[in-house]
Amino acid sequence: MARPRPPEDPVAYRNPCARCGEHRETAAHWPDGRVCQLCRRQAIRTKGTCALCDHQGVLPGVSISGPTCRACSGIRLKIDCAICGAEDELYSEGRCWRCVLAVLVDGALSHPGTGQIAKDLIPLADALKSMKRANSGLTWIRQPHVQIFLSSLARVATVRHDQIDALPRSTTREFVRSLLVTHGVLPQRDSYLMTFEHWLLDVPARLTSPAHSTVLEKYVRWDHLRKMRARSPVSRGTFLRSKQAITVAVDFLNWMDAEEISLAELGQDDVEAWATGGTTTRLIAERFLNWARKEGLVSRNLRMPQHRRGTASRLTLDEQQDASTRALDPNMMTVRDRAAAVLVLVFGQQLERLVRLKWRDVRVTPDAVYVSLGGDPMPIPAPFDDAWRELHANPANCQTASHPKRDLVFPGSKPGQPINPGYLANRIKAIIRARAARLGALDELTKLGPVVVVAGALGYSPRTLETYAFDGGATYARYLGAVKELAKAATPGTSMLER
Numbered sequence: 001m002a003r004p005r006p007p008e009d010p011v012a013y014r015n016p017c018a019r020c021g022e023h024r025e026t027a028a029h030w031p032d033g034r035v036c037q038l039c040r041r042q043a044i045r046t047k048g049t050c051a052l053c054d055h056q057g058v059l060p061g062v063s064i065s066g067p068t069c070r071a072c073s074g075i076r077l078k079i080d081c082a083i084c085g086a087e088d089e090l091y092s093e094g095r096c097w098r099c100v101l102a103v104l105v106d107g108a109l110s111h112p113g114t115g116q117i118a119k120d121l122i123p124l125a126d127a128l129k130s131m132k133r134a135n136s137g138l139t140w141i142r143q144p145h146v147q148i149f150l151s152s153l154a155r156v157a158t159v160r161h162d163q164i165d166a167l168p169r170s171t172t173r174e175f176v177r178s179l180l181v182t183h184g185v186l187p188q189r190d191s192y193l194m195t196f197e198h199w200l201l202d203v204p205a206r207l208t209s210p211a212h213s214t215v216l217e218k219y220v221r222w223d224h225l226r227k228m229r230a231r232s233p234v235s236r237g238t239f240l241r242s243k244q245a246i247t248v249a250v251d252f253l254n255w256m257d258a259e260e261i262s263l264a265e266l267g268q269d270d271v272e273a274w275a276t277g278g279t280t281t282r283l284i285a286e287r288f289l290n291w292a293r294k295e296g297l298v299s300r301n302l303r304m305p306q307h308r309r310g311t312a313s314r315l316t317l318d319e320q321q322d323a324s325t326r327a328l329d330p331n332m333m334t335v336r337d338r339a340a341a342v343l344v345l346v347f348g349q350q351l352e353r354l355v356r357l358k359w360r361d362v363r364v365t366p367d368a369v370y371v372s373l374g375g376d377p378m379p380i381p382a383p384f385d386d387a388w389r390e391l392h393a394n395p396a397n398c399q400t401a402s403h404p405k406r407d408l409v410f411p412g413s414k415p416g417q418p419i420n421p422g423y424l425a426n427r428i429k430a431i432i433r434a435r436a437a438r439l440g441a442l443d444e445l446t447k448l449g450p451v452v453v454v455a456g457a458l459g460y461s462p463r464t465l466e467t468y469a470f471d472g473g474a475t476y477a478r479y480l481g482a483v484k485e486l487a488k489a490a491t492p493g494t495s496m497l498e499r
């Protein structure tokens, strides 16, 4: 990207640069004339195959056939790296950026005693050295806190998650951990399970009666941890549900304590009193009650009153249309956020699944942008595809060691990991309430197509979608037509999904 050029000074520099014609200080006298600093730097950064002799490397010369090498242009320039010998812009002491970075990486990761890099750390060293932009790598590794962290990592003989845990907590630590996972040194770790286990540490202290701590501990271990570990990696949804179920179970136990009711004495009247004595959140104690019943800790006849069904908030058609219009406004959100919002609004996608989308699931053609959400490619109707075309032309954040494969559409700050769905939800919630919008879109879509077709196309299981569906029989073509109608929602006054 071109930086703004500093203003020229025709008074101080009367003779113009032979290349750009601007009046600037002369940096070199080359066969084609005096050359300013800006043109000299640009010349050094021009790389490729010489237009005259097929030499590959830096091409500082100009000719009518194209850029030329030093030999063909007669330009004398020190661009041979003293270490690797490659032709490149030199950074310091005759060394190229990449070689300077490599020296710093080796220095930081070598064990102070042996002077060697531990075998486990070699893939990390290679990854850091081969970052696409060596200058960004240099900026990163020079930071004092990064140096301190890497030197403590260098003293670790073999790399395991628990050894990294033992190093001081920092974003650098987690960044390096993710690099180690991406490059196969460490296995993928279940981050939600870890966060959950950490969260559990403070839970027993919330009990008002120590008499309940044994039952709580059993409940957590057998009804939550055991199941979560069996299904690792844990999803964000499971993590949040478990946290809430345990929080409400603690409240329920504390309520019993205040009411001086023991588990063994708990009656259906008490359960009803608990359930109706506060918000509907109290009903979430059902999971604890069911577990306690199976364990024989409470009477076998106890039942928690049921949730009313279908009360999850969803956007009305008008609200959805309004949100869609806003999702199209480039001033309201970044292109990445708009692209995500479009999939929520048009296809009712969950953010948790959406963030894992790969570029190979997206096909951009002059006519339409197709996205595969677990089934056949679906066209994103115009004008919703604008954000996707823009994002495709300019995918963010993929030039570093973090995302070597450039495959994730929504790369996060951690290497190889997608953006955190909770973070993304926060980014777009000013515009749409993601969950509500999703349920709203599903509501409309399920009216339009046979459940199996719609489910397959959207990557939902038919059973999940069936709970939303109340009318089948329409064809897939009708569904696609309706999606096109949805696009017209951007035009004020047109009803979305006219039927």
Ligand SMILES: [Zn+2]
Pocket: 017, 018, 019, 020, 021, 022, 035, 036, 037, 038, 039, 040
């Ligand atoms: Zn110039």
Ligand SMILES: [Zn+2]
Pocket: 050, 051, 052, 053, 054, 055, 068, 069, 070, 071, 072, 073
């Ligand atoms: Zn040449």
Ligand SMILES: [Zn+2]
Pocket: 081, 082, 083, 084, 085, 086, 095, 096, 097, 098, 099
């Ligand atoms: Zn070099």
